[in-house]
Amino acid sequence: MLSLKAVRHRYGAREVLxxxxxxxxxxxHWLVLGPSGCGKTTLLHIVSGLLRASEGEVxxxxxxxxxxxxxxLDRWRGRTLGIVPQKLHLVPSLxxxxxxxxxxxxxGMPADAARARAVLAQVQLAERSAAxxxxxxxxxxxxxxxxxxxxxxxxxxxxxxxTSNLDDANCERAxxxxxxxxxxxxxxxxxxxxxxxARPRFRQRLELPQ
Amino acid sequence: MTLAGLSxxxxxxxxxxxxxxxxxxALGVATITVLxxxxxxxxxxxxxxxxxxxLVAGAKGSPxxxxxxxVFHLDAPTGNIPxxxxxxLAKQRFVKKAIPLALGDSYKSFRIVxxxxxxxxxxxxxxxxGRLWSAPMEATLGAEVAARAKLAVGAKFAxxxxxxxxxxxxxxxxxxxxxxxxxxxxxxxxxxxxxxxSVWEVHEHGAPAGAPKELTALLIQYASPLAAxxxxxxxxxxxxxxxxxxxxxxxxxxxxxxxGVDVLRAFGVVLMLAAGLSVFIALLxxxxxxxxxxxxxxxxxxxxARLMGLMLLEGSLLAVAGGIAGLGLGHLMTEAxxxxxxxxxxxxxxxxxxxxEEWWLLAASLGVGILAALIPAWRAYRSDxxxxxxxx
Numbered sequence: 001m002l003s004l005k006a007v008r009h010r011y012g013a014r015e016v017l018x019x020x021x022x023x024x025x026x027x028x029h030w031l032v033l034g035p036s037g038c039g040k041t042t043l044l045h046i047v048s049g050l051l052r053a054s055e056g057e058v059x060x061x062x063x064x065x066x067x068x069x070x071x072x073l074d075r076w077r078g079r080t081l082g083i084v085p086q087k088l089h090l091v092p093s094l095x096x097x098x099x100x101x102x103x104x105x106x107x108g109m110p111a112d113a114a115r116a117r118a119v120l121a122q123v124q125l126a127e128r129s130a131a132x133x134x135x136x137x138x139x140x141x142x143x144x145x146x147x148x149x150x151x152x153x154x155x156x157x158x159x160x161x162x163t164s165n166l167d168d169a170n171c172e173r174a175x176x177x178x179x180x181x182x183x184x185x186x187x188x189x190x191x192x193x194x195x196x197x198a199r200p201r202f203r204q205r206l207e208l209p210q
Numbered sequence: 211m212t213l214a215g216l217s218x219x220x221x222x223x224x225x226x227x228x229x230x231x232x233x234x235x236a237l238g239v240a241t242i243t244v245l246x247x248x249x250x251x252x253x254x255x256x257x258x259x260x261x262x263x264x265l266v267a268g269a270k271g272s273p274x275x276x277x278x279x280x281v282f283h284l285d286a287p288t289g290n291i292p293x294x295x296x297x298x299l300a301k302q303r304f305v306k307k308a309i310p311l312a313l314g315d316s317y318k319s320f321r322i323v324x325x326x327x328x329x330x331x332x333x334x335x336x337x338x339x340g341r342l343w344s345a346p347m348e349a350t351l352g353a354e355v356a357a358r359a360k361l362a363v364g365a366k367f368a369x370x371x372x373x374x375x376x377x378x379x380x381x382x383x384x385x386x387x388x389x390x391x392x393x394x395x396x397x398x399x400x401x402x403x404x405x406x407x408s409v410w411e412v413h414e415h416g417a418p419a420g421a422p423k424e425l426t427a428l429l430i431q432y433a434s435p436l437a438a439x440x441x442x443x444x445x446x447x448x449x450x451x452x453x454x455x456x457x458x459x460x461x462x463x464x465x466x467x468x469x470g471v472d473v474l475r476a477f478g479v480v481l482m483l484a485a486g487l488s489v490f491i492a493l494l495x496x497x498x499x500x501x502x503x504x505x506x507x508x509x510x511x512x513x514x515a516r517l518m519g520l521m522l523l524e525g526s527l528l529a530v531a532g533g534i535a536g537l538g539l540g541h542l543m544t545e546a547x548x549x550x551x552x553x554x555x556x557x558x559x560x561x562x563x564x565x566x567e568e569w570w571l572l573a574a575s576l577g578v579g580i581l582a583a584l585i586p587a588w589r590a591y592r593s594d595x596x597x598x599x600x601x602x
Contacts, residue, residue, distance in 0.1 A: 041600050050509065050596045071513040078511015085599055089506045093223035101211040107511040
């Protein structure tokens with residue numbers, strides 16, 4: 001489903017990422033572990049097509065990412081991937097529901113408010129659909145960001161440092177939420193974190209060296 | 211969530227900046243709208259009032275004053291001319307039609323004009339009620355006079371000396387209203403028409419016995435194109451009269467007014483450009499504030515062209531809204547000006563008119579908005595999202 005072969009990425013002469021081989025099957029939940037600066041975010045950006053690897057081959061499903069460029073790559077990303085960025089970054093001038101509708105629109109999907117409301121209900125945000133991001137608690141904002149990532153039923157759900165700055169209880173809740181949404185969509189889950197608390201929960205781990 | 215919906219949401223999120231930009235743009239557009247409407251209507255009105263009048267003959271003085279007083283009834287006459295000389299001129303072979311005018315009095319600032327029936331006929335006026343005057347001290351009213359002075363057929367009124375309010379009233383020589391004209395859209399609507407003899411009768415008490423009769427002006431239509439070359443020179447050289455061409459004097463007047471109009475128009479353009487600059491700064495700041503939003507949108511599948519479209523649409527929405535608000539404000543201001551002019555019994559302008567130039571004005575404000583959004587839009591198009599997302 002998701003495979004990387006001999007992927008290397010360099011900034012100038014400095015190599016920041018090296019993955020010889022990585023394969024994640026459809027529906028598997030993977031943890032990408034490693035200390036800060038080991039290239040976790042770079043890996044996520046390469047998988048999502050936001051960054052071109054200096055070398056190597058990246059495939060998501062049958063799609064070779066190097067074969068896509070420009071607008072086609074953007075549209076593919078919107079339809080295939082669901083991404084939860086580290087700082088969540090919901091669009092502040094839109095309501096929670098509108099943020100989900102925006103994700104549908106930007107991915108070129110037809111507006112489906114029923115689907116958006118259903119996902120919000122799954123993450124216990126049905127009552128907060130009309131709230132703006134500034135009115136949400138951190139936990140609510142994180143659930144909204146996960147709902148936004150899941151609204152287009154992605155094939156791969158990606159989360160960047162979803163547990164940073166969370167206490168143990170909330171760390172568990174965040175991971176529960178991501179796994180539940182990945183299962184609901186039948187998506188491959190890829191979580192990048194330096195948080196060792198997540199380690200015992202995932203059997204499948206990609207450890208990136210410093 | 212459409213691109214337009216998103217742009218509107220962003221504009222609503224910054225109400226003060228949006229309102230200020232709208233106001234600035236609206237003021238610029240409104241200033242130019244007022245100028246367009248007023249000059250177009252005045253030119254149109256003056257064109258209708260002067261149509262078919264090739265030359266005005268009157269007392270020597272300022273030719274523009276002569277035209278303004280005798281054709282448009284806006285200024286005081288330059289003086290009177292001997293009836294004998296006026297009659298001699300009217301009989302010239304170059305003259306097809308000569309309409310005599312005798313001015314001097316008014317009623318509630320509406321001018322009383324002594325003339326013959328050719329005068330209302332020249333403007334295609336028809337009687338709506340009653341009839342045209344036929345005997346001395348009978349008057350037929352223009353439509354606007356009847357409506358605003360609340361005079362109807364059978365009413366009597368006394369004219370006042372002079373052309374504005376406050377003159378001595380000729381109480382011993384009241385006029386009787388015998389007819390009201392239908393509206394013509396010309397200067398006739400604002401006049402009280404009577405015979406030349408009526409004006410002489412009202413003023414003969416103060417004049418020495420046997421004094422020669424006088425007129426104020428003659429409105430002349432040429433008999434042939436040759437007359438245009440010959441008659442003005444002949445009048446100016448060989449009599450105590452002065453000849454003035456309404457077409458020439460109107461053009462001269464608009465050239466003189468034109469300088470002021472151009473200055474105001476430039477002021478409006480400066481306001482619009484300032485609004486464009488303000489929109490540009492607002493969008494550039496918004497771009498900086500929203501760099502993570504834009505990066506997230508790319509992450510969600512937005513193409514660079516779509517982000518560029520978002521910024522352009524935001525600038526365009528602001529510009530079109532400002533343009534429409536400006537046009538509305540301009541029409542309201544013109545209507546307010548028109549109401550003030552109507553109060554002073556002057557040639558009115560209306561805010562309920564539309565000039566095709568306004569479409570260009572709307573297009574220009576849209577152009578300002580697009581131009582202001584172009585650089586922020588280009589920067590949004592070129593932005594590299596990975597480093598921004600990595601900052602998170």
